[in-house]
Amino acid sequence: MQYSSGMAGLRERKKQRTRQALIEAAFRLFDEKGFEETTLAEIAAQAEVSTRTFFSYFASKDDLIFHDTDQRLEMAVGVIAGRAPGETLVGVLHRLVDTSVENTLNQTLGKKEAAVRTRLILTEPSLQARGLHLLFDTQLRLARALHESFAGELTMAESAAAIGALIGAVKLAVVADLRPDRTFDEILDTARRAVEIAVSGLGSLS
Amino acid sequence: MQYSSGMAGLRERKKQRTRQALIEAAFRLFDEKGFEETTLAEIAAQAEVSTRTFFSYFASKDDLIFHDTDQRLEMAVGVIAGRAPGETLVGVLHRLVDTSVENTLNQTLGKKEAAVRTRLILTEPSLQARGLHLLFDTQLRLARALHESFAGELTMAESAAAIGALIGAVKLAVVADLRPDRTFDEILDTARRAVEIAVSGLGSLS
């Protein structure tokens, strides 16, 4: 309390360093040996804390991978909540997509770590499951935000259908179209096409 | 190989009985004590096999819950593959939805077990994650099937976007609109509305 927000106490700084050490050790080991093959004991050893301490920083091994997902959700909810008066649904959703893409570009994580993470999430079944679960919760939150921003215009079910269709289309299209040599721009094109399909409807594909 | 009840050998019949015993014991215990709270040892004991034997019937504890998902996927792929010549995309997808609904009604599981399962999947985070993962794989398979049935008409990415939008819309709408007192028919209405939205496009909501 006594310290201003910029300068944290020693305790706080130490915690941050430990946290960072755990993340870095983990990503390094995951990259070298794979996710399943790396044990918590090894990660903790590299970060120079006890195995037990690991669990006061992360609830689980998976949590290491998804440690920064919250803020992205906040951002997305903010975009929806910031609907301009009279702005159309499609307008809001397009802003949502654009902002998300931007946000992906300026990540907190380094490029290398981001790549490792993406590979792991696409590769390890347990992480895939966890990622989908997180994405699902995100969608629920977005649907609720949408329902609020369009109070009286969209029912909860309709808001949810809209979010589900949009994100469902993008997610499946991107993953289904993935190949080892895909560039980021190609992926972006696929995503945009998926948005287009969701917006104009499946009927437009015939 | 199949359990055509009359002439299977003793070995086969016994295996089927054990499998069934495991499923029944598990659902009973899950219902009484919850999923996490029930140990494999207890399930195995109730079914009168050793804990180790459990794993020659199911790959994991989760698998008990999702043991019959494969056949539903086969069915769905079959529906898509059975596209009538010239049949439109929306036509195929509607058949897919209808058949899935029917299929849900005549389940292998008893009503009580089905209810327990649904509750658990919606409730237990680990099962939720597993369910979403399974559903995701299903969607990928369906997208591929669609791509084949519409060879030359739809790219892989477009097929995936279509499936993703359709199932994404239904999934989120149903879950978001869920309440303890929802009847099956109400859920069905929500699902149909979501299909409508996905088919006619998000633009139609404005």
Next chain:
DNA sequence: TGCAAAATTTCAATGGATGCAACACTTCAA
């Protein structure tokens, strides 16, 4: 009946996760 294959059991080990109590370090105020 007796042998081979299949299924089951027993036993041991790994690794993630949690509760707990002792201990060490920080913070803060007197």
Next chain:
DNA sequence: TTGAAGTGTTGCATCCATTGAAATTTTGCA
């Protein structure tokens, strides 16, 4: 500056899912 209060760490014991291997039992069949 110092000591009480709070917070973070640690070792330890334990639970549980999962897997491997070897030993044992059951079933199918010659």
